[in-house]
Amino acid sequence: MKERFIVDGMSCSACSRRIEEGLKKLQGVREVEVHxxxxxxxxxxxxxxxxxxxxEIEALGYDVAVMS
Incomplete structure (x- = not known):
């Protein structure tokens, strides 16, 4: 199963790492790809x-939209 999101406010590799680490802590998550x-x-x-x-992404300080 895959879920895709558009994330506004990511501006650097630290942002990417923060989101990746935050999501990997959640139950059921196997892999996170941040582009x-x-x-x-x-x-x-x-x-x-x-x-x-x-x-979780919003709690980290980013605006999120679900990709269909």
Whole structure:
């Protein structure tokens, strides 16, 4: 299962690392791909909850939109 997000506010590699580390702590997350240039995040894992992932990114200080 994969969930994809557009993340506004990422401006550097520290932002990417912060999001990656934050999401990897969540249950069910196996892999996080942060694409700084495209401002996207792809999360892979088992039984992912889109709302939980979105809330975590927002809690880290970024604006998030779900990609369809």
């Amino acid at each position: 700084l240039d495209a401002k996207t995040v792809v999360v892979s894992g088992d039984s992912l909850d889109q709302r939980v992932l979105k809330n």
